[in-house]
Amino acid sequence: MPTAAWLEHLGINPDKFVKPQITMPWLTFRQLVLDAGRFSNDKTLGLMVGERLLINTHGIVGYAALSSGSVRQLVDLLQHYLVLRTDLLTVGTSERDGEFRLDFFENRPLEDVRRSIIEATVLAIRNVLDFTTMGTSEIREVTFPFDGDERLAESVFRCPVAYNRDLAGFTLPLAAIDTPLKMANKISFQEALKVCQQELDQLSTEQTWSARVRRLMLQSRHGFPSLEMTARRFHITPRTLHRRLVDEGTSYRAVLEGVRHQLAIQYLESGQMSIQEISFALGYSDIANFRKAFKRWEMLAPSEYLNAHRQ
Template sequence: MDFVTSLFVRKMVAASTLDQAKLLASVGLSADATIDPKAMVAATAYYELLERIAAETDATALPLRTGASMRCDDYGALGLAFKAAPTLRDSYARVARFARLWTNVVEYSSERTDAGTWFNLHRHGPRRLGMRLSNEATLASAIAIGREVSPDGQLRAQEVHLTHAPPPTLQQHRDYFDCPVIFNSDRDGIIFANASLDRPNKLGDQGITQFLITHLEQELAQVTSQSQLQDRIRDLIARSLSEGQPKMDDIARRLGMSSRSLHRRLSDDGVSFQTLAETTRKELAIGMLGDARFSLSEVAFLTGFAEQSSFNRAFKRWLGVTPANFRKERGQV
């Protein structure tokens, strides 16, 4: 399942001007609960939340306010490792290595050239509005925490690039990033002067950062193990859907474990079998509706629905439109 940390969700909601409790409840979070960065939210639910916010208010500055609110301490051990790294180049390398602890829909890479060093964001999938807002917030966050650890509190990029089209006005983006912001680019990323990334961080400490990296490597190994189990479950669910809605007992047996053990493993990961099954059906349906070779009735059958009407109701609950309208909106008939 594609996920993002609930920390990002809460930060986005806090930066909006709408009813925070209602927005959080729509993705299964409580406004009164203690913030737990390890609590995850499905990426599709996160994007849909951002799109609901944008439908009710001007969201141009939302990702910039969110990014500006981020602090290293929000990221736990990763934030501490970012602060303790000797240079900003080392700090961003920590992000690229350990981002998997916060989301599995984004990867980062760096590319050093004579003109500067790129800090690139890689996120696959259609550039729906929710994803575009999330990408802007991610790059704004990278600037915010970079400024936090810079020796003089200043960090100015050479350029910020985004692959999607620009908003109606660019002034807020230019003011926040304090550099040219290039939309409709061939990448999502930031280019820094090499000298800017090679300056010592004001709190750099090699001993502390090494201790933290050891801790983060252990966490990463655990998350990878959890992800591998969930990927196996989703694969078995997908293979079983043409026979109807899969049962946890059947999937557990095919995994060679009891249903109680499977339930406990998933609970420890903060996810339920029902959620994995629902997400798998939804993603398969969206993928097949983008392929004109599949009729609507075939998509319904292959995603485990006994009747077309049941599939129509479920899909409208997921995305707010019927499968037929979803296909028409994407040029598939």
Template sequence: MTQLAQTPLGTDRFSTTVLASVLHGFDAFIRGRGGNPHDVFGQAGLSVPNQCAPSDMVFLDSYCQALDYAAHTTRTTHFGLWFGHQFAPSRLGLLGYLALSAPTLGDALNNLASFFSVHQDNSHVSTHIRRGVCVLEYSVEAPNLSNHRHDSELSLAVFCNLIKAAMGPTWAPTEVHFRHEAAEQDRQDHGQAFGCPVHFNRAANALYFPAALLSTPMPNADSILFCTAKSSLLNIQAEKTARTPTRNILETARQVIIHLLPQGYPSITAVAEELGCPPWTLQRRLADQNASHRQLVEETRQQQAVHYLQSGRFSVAQTAFMLGYAESSSFTRAFTRWHGRAPSSLLPGGAQD
């Protein structure tokens, strides 16, 4: 057994991943709302969707940050809610096809719950019945997740669309609950999206609807597709379990570095604390990958500098700040050393700062 397997990362926001299929249509939706997808993905440290295979994994925290950035840049306060409202369940990939091809709505939701952890780490979907009412709950077991609001609203909207696949487009749940708080003015949008009363600051993120609906046949039930999707998910589940102890420490640490850079140069102690391990353990794991902390910070700064400058939304001074430099002159010297030219040359039109 490798050293990495003996001391796995803790359950935190940077060890929680989701299948890249969630990015499908994300760029188009941002663009449709007047935003710049490359800017949003660059700020969150994500690859653009057309560079990801649906089976690739992305960090859930990065995805949540992208949703937050998208909300800000498009001035869409409830970006996650409306993105989920138009998100077809089939775009979840195998998990979506499994649910849509199930015999009944109850089978669809049970399988969604059983295999959701394959789609998204450290996350839980469950259904239970209380006095004739079915409660579909969603939670993420990553307490340090930076901003879970957009993800929660998006997820419940997608689950609602899955039920609508059986009940018809005008169907609405009895009520919807969210764990996060909301201002009074938020309620109108949520009521419009779900078509029912929406309550905030509750014990769980949940959809409520009559349990009798669970016996409703799924209109696209397909036993062959259902068995094929389930078999494929079981294989992915086995592969994912096998490789979890050897999660790519370089990518995980790089995401933490991106998150910490605006606060200044991220020390190995600060990065290790975010990852839930001692500094010497992180140092050893990086060495196992022929890397060092200083090298990883340098490479991350180089990559993010290009992202920020080419987006056209950040000046040299702003980019220097986001990369942890106290002065833009220090960043300019570093950038010139990396690329042999001034950072202003990457600004649209070669504009000067």
């Protein structure tokens, strides 16, 4: 199918892509990735795309990365501003046993395009890291939580790659992440950071309030913020936030319910957590309340859903 006809079928107008910021509905983007995989007949689409996502394809975020003072500063940049490139994944970090770990968490179930999106994103970040460190980043291992082509992945990442692990991400030597980068430019970095923040502010104002609340909940790794804390993050009163959500036909409780439903499915299908652990992670003090809520969502108990998924 010709490219123009394909995009028209998906309702995509290429002329809009001249703008610095462009968003696309999830269903449209998912179909775009599925079609690309089908047309190319290539299960390694994510690696093929990620290999082409070099630092100069990331706009102001790439420029800020280029001027970063250290790997730690670069990672901090990604944690705050990756959303300017994609809102499908969130970056998390940890330090243990002399290693610095960079992980990528799904902000929503990525369904049948999960492998393509995560492989492309992780490889794109690896490209950024490799360029800013002039090839001295010393990535020790890359991991993915699904099946994949290990030989091909190792050829593009140029380091050991392991599939079917708990998380997507990679490890670096902790001793190297604070080493000054040769291309560091403090003034350029600060100027680029200002533009990143401006674009983030613009992106936030273009979103619905329910989408902003949902994103904040998904990015919270230590329990969901209350209505009051959420409102404080947005510098408005709880009453104002409640009214704005009602104007959009929803509520804080409804958004929280949707996030819990999404994460419950994701956790169950990952097979990494028990039902009791999932209940606790989703903020239920009583596992019976979680079972009751899940049955309301899926018309099945969590254990029944898990058995059906395994079959």
